[in-house]
Amino acid sequence: MTVTDNRPKSDNRPLTLQDIGCKDEALLNDWHVVGYSTDFESGRPYSVTLLGRDLAVWRDSTGELHVWEDLCIHRGARLSGGTIINNQIACPYHGWRYNTEAKCTLIPSAPRDKPMAKARAFPWAVQERYGFAWVCLGDPANDVPAFPQWDDEAQKKVHAGPFEFGANGYRALENFVDITHFPFVHSGINGDPDNPDEIHPYSVEMTDEGLVTSEIPVFQPIGDSRGRPTISGYTYRIQRPLVAAFTKRLFDVDENHRPISDDVNYFTVYATAQLVSETHSIIRTCVAVTKEGAVSDQTIKDRVTMVFTQDEAIVGTQRPERIPAELRYELHHRNDLLAQQYRSWLRSLGITYGVI
Ligand code: FES
Numbered sequence: 001m002t003v004t005d006n007r008p009k010s011d012n013r014p015l016t017l018q019d020i021g022c023k024d025e026a027l028l029n030d031w032h033v034v035g036y037s038t039d040f041e042s043g044r045p046y047s048v049t050l051l052g053r054d055l056a057v058w059r060d061s062t063g064e065l066h067v068w069e070d071l072c073i074h075r076g077a078r079l080s081g082g083t084i085i086n087n088q089i090a091c092p093y094h095g096w097r098y099n100t101e102a103k104c105t106l107i108p109s110a111p112r113d114k115p116m117a118k119a120r121a122f123p124w125a126v127q128e129r130y131g132f133a134w135v136c137l138g139d140p141a142n143d144v145p146a147f148p149q150w151d152d153e154a155q156k157k158v159h160a161g162p163f164e165f166g167a168n169g170y171r172a173l174e175n176f177v178d179i180t181h182f183p184f185v186h187s188g189i190n191g192d193p194d195n196p197d198e199i200h201p202y203s204v205e206m207t208d209e210g211l212v213t214s215e216i217p218v219f220q221p222i223g224d225s226r227g228r229p230t231i232s233g234y235t236y237r238i239q240r241p242l243v244a245a246f247t248k249r250l251f252d253v254d255e256n257h258r259p260i261s262d263d264v265n266y267f268t269v270y271a272t273a274q275l276v277s278e279t280h281s282i283i284r285t286c287v288a289v290t291k292e293g294a295v296s297d298q299t300i301k302d303r304v305t306m307v308f309t310q311d312e313a314i315v316g317t318q319r320p321e322r323i324p325a326e327l328r329y330e331l332h333h334r335n336d337l338l339a340q341q342y343r344s345w346l347r348s349l350g351i352t353y354g355v356i
């Protein structure tokens with residue numbers, strides 16, 4: 001694991017930290033996905049927004065990724081609007097240049113002056129894992145959440161997304177781990193609206209890897225990209241406030257829901273939510289599959305895209321837009337045990353950004 005951390009000492013952090021966006025330590029000290037690794041090519045800077053804060057992202061000529069506050073210390077112009085010259089970012093306003101260590105190397109109107117020591121950009125810790133670009137806007141308290149299937153060569157990995165949600169990221173994540181919406185939001189695929197599954201009590205445990213459920217079985221008319229009916233056993237994990245995964249064990253079944261073989265197929269989705277703002281988020285996923293490895297990557301992506309498009313249409317309508325973390329503001333059935341625990345976890349972490 002390579003973590004790049006050129007951050008200046010805390011007495012030299014930008015004023016924008018006090019001005020806008022998230023102030024919650026639990027979120028600032030966590031890792032957040034801001035893109036796929038393949039989104040960022042060298043030779044130009046990119047602009048992304050995380051937790052209400054503007055960031056400049058660029059890949060240098062050695063391939064190393066940099067994520068900086070999108071701010072030039074001179075007069076506050078956006079470095080993401082600049083250009084890359086000789087492996088340095090040149091600010092679009094007065095052309096000050098910043099090298100890969102975030103130090104200003106040139107003030108074009110005074111080329112013979114050594115730039116002041118405080119003439120620096122504001123870099124954040126960054127790493128690339130599982131094909132995602134992760135950034136931490138504070139002091140990293142944990143590593144990025146585990147994705148054990150990534151290292152299993154028997155499982156094919158396919159990235160799907162990004163899925164723009166005109167919705168709060170916790171609401172989007174909670175939807176991702178919600179078992180009872182399948183027959184209605186994903187009718188004919190993940191569930192049958194005329195014969196919804198009865199969900200039997202399941203357990204949720206807080207572990208070192210976050211909240212983990214026992215396996216929850218449901219019938220799915222088209223359980224996966226192979227186009228077969230299945231009984232699917234879902235095990236959910238909410239690993240961090242904005243990272244979750246499920247693994248489902250799929251058994252192919254006949255029209256009466258009876259297994260037609262002992263063969264098991266595994267399908268995992270690892271999902272990350274980028275909180276752009278309190279009410280706008282971007283979901284990115286990586287899917288790991290066993291038998292579906294025979295299906296084309298595009299077929300797998302198409303199915304995941306269809307499911308998240310159906311989800312967004314509902315999650316974008318939920319009100320209040322910010323998630324009510326106090327349980328008394330919405331009604332929770334025992335089937336919603338995981339969501340209850342998730343909201344209580346957000347509260348115990350002291351999270352206020354995106355929460356009502
Ligand atoms: S604001 Fe960037 S060089 Fe002046």
Ligand SMILES: [Fe+2]
Pocket residue numbers: 175176181185186307311
């Ligand atoms: Fe869904």
